[in-house]
Amino acid sequence: MNVTGKSLKRVLLSLVIFCILISGVGIAYAEEVEIEDKGISYSDYFKGIFDMAEDRYKGEVTRKQMIEGALKGIFDTMDSYTVYYTMEEAQAFFTDINGSYTGIGVVMSEVDGKILIDRVYSSSPAEEAGIKSGDVIVEVDGKSIENFSLDEVAGLIKGPKGTKVVIGVLRDGADKIIKFEVTRREIILNPVTYKIDGDIGYIKLEMFNSNASKAMEEALRQMDKKNITKIILDLRDNPGGDVNQAVSIARMFVKNGLITKLDFKSESQIDEVYYSNLKELKYKLAVLVNEWSASASEILAGAIQDTASGTLVGSKTFGKGKVQNLYPILTPEAVEKYEKETGEIFVNGYELMGKYGIYPSDDEVIGWLKITTGEYYTPNGRMIDGVGLEPDIYVENSPEGKYKVLEGIKKLRKVTKPSLNTESEDVLNAESILAVLGYDVGTPDNLMDEKTVRAVAQFQKDCGLYSYGVLDFATQQALNDKLDELILMKDRDSQYEKAVELLKN
Template identity: 80%
Template sequence: MDVTGKSLKRILLSLAVFCILITGPGIACAEEATTQEKEILFSDYFKSMMDMAQDKYKGEITEKQMLEGALKGIFSTMDSYTVYYTVEESQDFFTDINGSYTGIGVVMSEVDGKIVIDKVYPSSPAEEAGIKKGDVIAQVDGKSVENLSLEEVAGLIKGPSGTKVVIGVLRNGTDGVIELEVTRRQIIINPVTHKIEGDIGYIKLESFNSNASKAMEEALKQMDKNNIKKIILDLRDNPGGDVGQAVSIARKFVKKGLITKLDFKSESQKDEEYYSYLEELKYKLVVLVNENSASASEILAGAIQDTGSGILVGTTTFGKGKVQNLYPILTPEAVEKYRKETGETFVNGYDLLEKHGIYPSDEEIIGWVKITTGEYYTPNGRMIDGVGLEPDVYVENEPEGKYKILEGVEKLRKVTKPSLNAQSEDVLNAEKILSALGYDVDTPDNLMDEKTVKAVAEFQRDCGLYSYGVLDFATQQALNDKLDELLLVKNRDKQYEKAVELLEN
């Protein structure tokens, strides 16, 4: 979401609604100084510190940069959920909440200094252009991205809707850079995927962005159309989001009664209680949770558990029982301007909007603050911050990182017999398999060095093969067999299997 390029009036309207939904009313009274003397003392002190910094610092720095640094410092002294965002930094946050942005439709991560495509959204420009999960970005518009950070690469890829960008990727199994032209456009992030297996429906909810409830409705329509009454709702690795979306979804699964209560510190914010009006449960429900199910996920899962509307399967959840409000912060010039106009001091743009109906301009907003303002309780009055929800049925899956090295691995081709100092893709794949099996090969590469030869010899001995460190065809076949076994374990979802078992029985 481009904050600076759109009307702040529209943003404030939409976010005012969002803040009410996520954490209660986003309005507080104008700031009150305890005494005029203290206000003057603090103001003079802060101004003197900025003057001293500008006088002594041998470098270039603006008053705005110092002010933003001070704001970051103030809010960083609070809990880890309280954050000050500059206008530029806030764009990513708004993208997560709004569920839309202008781009090509990929999720990227930085792995060992390389920018890797983790996900390609269905029907996105990236998918249409041929970009695939696992691709490594090498170039953007002909410019090498070597030594660039994830944020810098993302900045090169971003651009206005309708414009084109050429992404150069490296792909396993191909030689050289593949150049793919992509046309940027608005991307609507659908956080819901679903499938039907037999008489059981599976719904994966990745986040509670502004599209979540509508997407869930569409998924449930498909379930109803196919007469599905047994559902697995997957909240694993869901970090949360808009509480309003969580409440809306809860009303589709939770029996009539309290869903959650939000308790705020400030007297200016009324505590909120949200209810379900579902007279009769429509589905037999199992909810999958893990240590990364947090916040709004825990509100939904906690309501389902406390009301007996379903069974929780997996591991203990994250334990985020706090709620935050989002506030636009006025620039010092805007604070002074509106003090003269209203006779009151406002630093929070929502205060100005609520009390006087005034919408600050884009230029009058220096940044945004996401601040913890309260906590939530489950229907049974549990406050799970730092504790999490214990599942009804505890089931652990294999740690994801254990098999991450197998991503993109291919079976050995049995064409050559690599030995010491040989270089090939078969060597790389052999090293990945050996590493996953626990043999010491350092970081897998294409080179059959002495350490790899030693690991191959150990593997051969363990398998009853002739132990001499050469990747002969018998050894390659043994490694391929082990890869099949590893992938079965890697891809086995014991939590999902338990959910199916519970629904079938």
């Protein structure tokens, strides 16, 4: 995806992520600032550094690479939300925010050196071709992707709209490659999924991309058709996105009044205040949040909490109260070119567009800067950066790590009755179950040592069984029953269950 030239104009008019149209706001003009009052300008200083590197470095490096390295270094000194993106990095970022891209419609991950299909989007070319979640990609257009990185495989799969790509996969551990011819087309990323459970509607919002508010409107239309007035809004693991999208969605749930205030550092950037005009609450609302609910998610959740428009359920949120803007950074050649045309120095392409209506071409933008420009406040004036939102009802979901070991545990066979110094697979499984339950067995190791005997005896006592430390059949059955309970607990969503209970009362 090109993000400059004509598309830069589109970005200016319709993307403008995280807050508002720039209206002339951006990075300060380059200045001739003296270093230690010795008459050496920063521009001369850095030119000297680049010249020295080119003269002394025995290796291959271009001035563009050095400039990009310098830019990354400068902005790495700021907070973790301020990032300089190369053009390639910016394309991936824009895909997330724009909510669309040209491709086949899959989400991939790299696991143990294999490229795995994590998700296939509904109605996508990949789904229509027959590709499934869990497939392992081994070929692209007949070329083996062994030892390829995830980015390299993604690059092979990407291509112009209407072109075809052949994906070779292994399915369910089979040795035979299955090949699918897929036609690339525009993929719309819908961040909203929903379902109706009895008289309660559940809406999951994954991120605030440019499709979020329209997708939320559609989900609520479906709820209204079924006369659903009790809603669970799931913002867990939602990293945020476009503030405008968050505000639009807030206006669907937050009663009349302030939603958020954005306070910017630059005097040239006007602070923004957003309101809802919703006169009457339409839904009884429970909002699920956790430690990865951040940024725009916290704007929405904070507005709902402060205005008593719903109840937050879950764990404390991430705590990102800062706002970022995105700016195209011009190449040195473009800066020099437009200085001659305008008599002014611009490094921020938006300033050039805003003041003179000049849209730089693709090759005149070296990269993009996402920089923290301000902070936001909840309706009650809370600034939650580094603090987060405390839920109204705290419910901790069971940590995945605790139950991950369950994947390899088998039920005890009830064939023998292991006792002290017995070695067997049943002992290993018994020790593993006891460890998850919190009994001290050391490291599960097949051996029924004294520590395991004591743990078995304590388990027997807790279960009302004869406590003597032998894995008899009754004890094995009790451990098998506990394993079944643990597996059920692993699949339970206690935060969701609490929200359902809240809405039913």
